[in-house]
Amino acid sequence: MEPDLTEIEERFVLEAVQSRWISSIGKFVDRFEQEFAEYCDVPYAVGVCNGTAALHLALRCAGVGPGDEVIAPSLTFVATAAAICHAGAEPVFVDCDSRNGTMSVEAVDQAISARTKAIIPVHLYGHPADMDLVLALAAERDLVVVEDAAEAHGACYKGRKVGGLGDMGVFSFYGNKLLTTGEGGMITTRDSEVYRRLKFLRDHAMDPERRYWHSEIGFNYRMTNLQAAVGCAQLARVDEIMRRRVRILELYRRGFERDGVDVVINASSEWASCAIWLICLVLPKRYHSEDRDRICRELKSLGIDTRPYFVPNHMLPPYTSFRAVGLEGDMCVLNNSVSLSERGLNLPSSSSLADEDINRVISAVRQALAC
Numbered sequence: 001m002e003p004d005l006t007e008i009e010e011r012f013v014l015e016a017v018q019s020r021w022i023s024s025i026g027k028f029v030d031r032f033e034q035e036f037a038e039y040c041d042v043p044y045a046v047g048v049c050n051g052t053a054a055l056h057l058a059l060r061c062a063g064v065g066p067g068d069e070v071i072a073p074s075l076t077f078v079a080t081a082a083a084i085c086h087a088g089a090e091p092v093f094v095d096c097d098s099r100n101g102t103m104s105v106e107a108v109d110q111a112i113s114a115r116t117k118a119i120i121p122v123h124l125y126g127h128p129a130d131m132d133l134v135l136a137l138a139a140e141r142d143l144v145v146v147e148d149a150a151e152a153h154g155a156c157y158k159g160r161k162v163g164g165l166g167d168m169g170v171f172s173f174y175g176n177k178l179l180t181t182g183e184g185g186m187i188t189t190r191d192s193e194v195y196r197r198l199k200f201l202r203d204h205a206m207d208p209e210r211r212y213w214h215s216e217i218g219f220n221y222r223m224t225n226l227q228a229a230v231g232c233a234q235l236a237r238v239d240e241i242m243r244r245r246v247r248i249l250e251l252y253r254r255g256f257e258r259d260g261v262d263v264v265i266n267a268s269s270e271w272a273s274c275a276i277w278l279i280c281l282v283l284p285k286r287y288h289s290e291d292r293d294r295i296c297r298e299l300k301s302l303g304i305d306t307r308p309y310f311v312p313n314h315m316l317p318p319y320t321s322f323r324a325v326g327l328e329g330d331m332c333v334l335n336n337s338v339s340l341s342e343r344g345l346n347l348p349s350s351s352s353l354a355d356e357d358i359n360r361v362i363s364a365v366r367q368a369l370a371c
């Protein structure tokens with residue numbers, strides 16, 4: 001997934017450089033925060049240096065620390081788990097839905113303990129998690145909900161934008177994400193007190209009324225005006241960017257259907273309006289990770305770049321000792337996460353793909369499957 005950049009991004013960055021405001025003060029930072037908040041239908045957004053920092057800051061702002069457990073899906077990019085550990089808390093990994101790949105709410109229910117402080121639903125590969133159920137559980141137990149929307153800019157859950165559903169929403173603007181600033185992140189919230197505290201913690205926890213007075217340990221997680229300039233340009237083009245994503249998915253869907261290829265492309269639940277980030281192909285159940293890896297190798301030999309699905313985090317060396325909760329309870333195999341991870345791959349997804357590129361990928365997949 002290549003960044004989708006035009007002369008508008010170039011112009012805004014040049015303007016930032018010419019203004020000499022290239023650090024974290026400058027008109028583009030405020031503008032990007034305001035416009036991104038509007039885009040997410042929330043009153044507040046706080047720009048930070050990357051998505052992992054956004055998760056860390058959100059957890060710290062929520063008071064998550066040593067002794068606390070934070071429930072997160074196992075099937076996600078590793079940053080979700082790393083941020084929980086950075087905050088000093090312990091991740092508790094839960095299994096996912098067998099189709100859409102997002103966190104299983106039944107597993108969350110089983111995973112809640114007296115030490116649970118927060119839940120991080122991840123809108124995986126642009127598909128919103130089943131937020132009403134998560135929010136109901138969280139309200140019952142007085143838990144904080146931080147949405148990891150790093151892969152889901154503009155996605156809607158039952159008609160509501162992600163990022164404004166939980167207590168905070170976290171976005172990434174890394175180079176391969178749907179909207180990019182090179183490196184960058186954002187935290188969205190509806191709560192003015194949370195907003196104030198996020199800005200405070202982001203900027204070394206410096207007293208806004210008294211320079212060089214720090215009442216607690218803060219962070220330097222600020223976003224630069226250069227990053228924000230790219231972000232403003234991306235938001236100015238967001239409709240065009242998203243339209244192109246819809247078109248690419250449509251071409252893949254139609255192509256695979258036309259050729260009668262037995263695979264699932266970007267599975268979606270009826271209540272979801274997905275952000276189309278990566279093209280997600282899941283092989284039928286009879287396939288295993290060796291088959292998936294072979295298909296990826298064959299595509300690579302034809303010059304087609306793919307990615308395997310994320311490895312469930314509970315299987316990664318630094319995270320094997322934490323609790324993992326499946327649908328049958330503690331420490332069972334997280335069947336759905338493992339199975340989807342082994343059968344899933346991401347196809348070329350860049351906005352710059354031409355129709356004939358997509359057709360070439362489809363016929364390469366068809367041939368690789370036929371072997």
Ligand SMILES: *Cc1c(COP(=O)(O)O)cnc(C)c1O
Nearest residue numbers: 050051052077079150151172174
């Ligand atoms: C990309 C990503 C992040 C981290 O974002 P960075 O900007 O790369 O730090 C966090 N969570 C998920 C689910 C991601 O895909």
